[in-house]
Amino acid sequence: MKSVVLYPGMGVGHLTPMVELAKVFLQHGVAVTVALIEPPTKSPDFSAVVARAAAANPSVTYHVLPPPPPPPPAAPAGSSSDDGSPAHPIFLMFEHLRAMNAPLRDFLGSLPAVDALVIDMFCSAALHVAAELKLPTYYFFASGAGDLAAFLYLSRLSMTDSFPELVGDDSILSLPGVPPLKAWDMPKEITNGTTGAKAILRALDRMPEADGILVNTFESLETRAVRALRDGLCVPDHSTPPVYCIGPLVSGGGGGKDHECLRWLDTQPDNSVVFLSFGSMGTFPKKQLEETAMGLEKSGQRFLWVVRSPREPDAKFGQPLPEPDLDALLPEGFLERTKDRGLVVKSWAPQVDVLRHGATGAFVTHCGWNSTLEGITAGLPLLCWPMYAEQGMNKVFIVEEMKLGVEMKGYNEDVVKAEEVETKVRWVLESKDGQALRKRVEEVKDRAMEALKEGGSSHAAFVEFLKDLAGIKKFS
Numbered sequence: 001m002k003s004v005v006l007y008p009g010m011g012v013g014h015l016t017p018m019v020e021l022a023k024v025f026l027q028h029g030v031a032v033t034v035a036l037i038e039p040p041t042k043s044p045d046f047s048a049v050v051a052r053a054a055a056a057n058p059s060v061t062y063h064v065l066p067p068p069p070p071p072p073p074a075a076p077a078g079s080s081s082d083d084g085s086p087a088h089p090i091f092l093m094f095e096h097l098r099a100m101n102a103p104l105r106d107f108l109g110s111l112p113a114v115d116a117l118v119i120d121m122f123c124s125a126a127l128h129v130a131a132e133l134k135l136p137t138y139y140f141f142a143s144g145a146g147d148l149a150a151f152l153y154l155s156r157l158s159m160t161d162s163f164p165e166l167v168g169d170d171s172i173l174s175l176p177g178v179p180p181l182k183a184w185d186m187p188k189e190i191t192n193g194t195t196g197a198k199a200i201l202r203a204l205d206r207m208p209e210a211d212g213i214l215v216n217t218f219e220s221l222e223t224r225a226v227r228a229l230r231d232g233l234c235v236p237d238h239s240t241p242p243v244y245c246i247g248p249l250v251s252g253g254g255g256g257k258d259h260e261c262l263r264w265l266d267t268q269p270d271n272s273v274v275f276l277s278f279g280s281m282g283t284f285p286k287k288q289l290e291e292t293a294m295g296l297e298k299s300g301q302r303f304l305w306v307v308r309s310p311r312e313p314d315a316k317f318g319q320p321l322p323e324p325d326l327d328a329l330l331p332e333g334f335l336e337r338t339k340d341r342g343l344v345v346k347s348w349a350p351q352v353d354v355l356r357h358g359a360t361g362a363f364v365t366h367c368g369w370n371s372t373l374e375g376i377t378a379g380l381p382l383l384c385w386p387m388y389a390e391q392g393m394n395k396v397f398i399v400e401e402m403k404l405g406v407e408m409k410g411y412n413e414d415v416v417k418a419e420e421v422e423t424k425v426r427w428v429l430e431s432k433d434g435q436a437l438r439k440r441v442e443e444v445k446d447r448a449m450e451a452l453k454e455g456g457s458s459h460a461a462f463v464e465f466l467k468d469l470a471g472i473k474k475f476s
C-alpha cells in the first residue's frame, strides 16, 4: 500500500486544508497519516478540530507527536533574540518546530513503510529529517500561486543585500508573476525585520530544496503566477521544483447543520444576505465594530455578521478571546432596530455552510486564502477587507488579477468608515455591476469544479505528482 505522512506544523489554519489534502490522497488509493504537533499552550480549538477531522475521516490516521526533549540548561533555545531582547512569538514557533524534529524522526522511523513526507510551508526544519531518512519531501502550500511566487522571490532576496525596505507606505514593489504590490499590502509578518520575520524568510528560502510543491489553487485562477513559477522567474539562482496546482481544496462544510444562523438564513430570500467574517483570528476595536454596524444599518440590506471581542493590546499570541458582549460593543439599539433583517453571531459561524446557503449573496472577507477559495467556490462576489499576513496581497490578486471582488476603502487606515460599508454593501447587492460581478464569480466557480473533476487540470496535476513521486523512489 502506498503511504504518505502529512506534517501540518502548528496552527489550526494550516491543519484544515491539510485535512482536505488527506482526502485527496485517499481518493487516489494512498494511505495517509497526519503527524500533529500539539500547541505548547493547550488550545481547545486544536483538540476540537482534530476530533472533528478524525470523526469525519476515519480512514485517515492522526498521530499526535510527543513533546520534544527539553533544551539543555546551558542553552535555553529561543528564550531571547540575538540582541538579548525577548524572542518574537513567530521565532519561538520556529524553534519549537526545530525541536519537534526528534519526535518526528522517531515517529517516521517507527512506521513500517512511508513513501513521502508532505510538509507545511513553515516546516522546513523537517527537511533535515527527511534527508536523513531519504524520504521524498513535498511542500503543501496552503495559499495561492501568487503568494508562493512572491514569497519565493522575496525569501531569496532576503538572503542578499538587496532586500527592499518595506515601511508600510504606498511605494511599489515589482515581483515576478504578480501585479505591482504596494508596501502596505505586504505581510508585515515577513517584512518588519523582526526575528520572527527573519525566521519565516529563512524557512521559505528552503522551499526549492523539496522534490515539489503542491499548491492549493487551480491553474486558470492564477495563470500568470503559475507561469512565472514554472519559468523559474521566482527563484532566479536555483532551479524551482515542480509546482502542482491541485486545488481548490475546500472543506465540504456540513459541520454546523444545527446552527441558529443557518435556520435564520432559511427564512431569507435568495442571494439577499451579505455575510461578514474575518477568519479564525480577525478582531476589531470597538470603534470599527460601531462603524460597521452603522454602515450595515444605513445600507438597509440583510446581513449576517460574525463579531468577536476586541483583542486586548497585551493579549498573548493565541490566547482565546472571551465571548463578546454585543450590547456593550455595538451602538445602542442596533440589534433591536435591525432584528428583522440582520443577525449577529458571536465569535464563530459555520462559514462554509453559510457561504453555500442560497440566501447568501455576497461575502465581506479578510481575504485569508481558505476564505477566498470558500467564497469563490460558493460563487460569491468578495468585498475585500484584508487584515494581516498575506491577505493584503490576496486582496490585490482578487481585485486586480482575478477580478472577483472589490476593495473596502480604508482597510489600510485607522478605520473603514460606515459610509464605505453602506456604499459597498448596497453596490454588491443592488447594482447591475454588483450582479455582473456575481455572474463572473459563478463562472469561475464552474471552472474550479471542472479543474477538480477527472481530466481537469487539478486532478491531472495530482496524478502527475504521484507519477513523479513514483519515479523518485520505489512506490508500489
Ligand code: UDP
Pocket: 013, 016, 251, 277, 278, 279, 280, 281, 282, 306, 347, 348, 349, 350, 351, 352, 367, 368, 369, 370, 371, 372, 374
Ligand atoms: N471560519 C469559520 N467560521 C468563522 C471564521 C472562520 O468556519 O466564523 C473558517 C473559515 O471557513 C476558514 C478558516 O476558518 O476555513 C479561516 O481560514 P483563512 O485562511 O480564511 O483565514 P485565517 O484564519 O488563516 O486568517
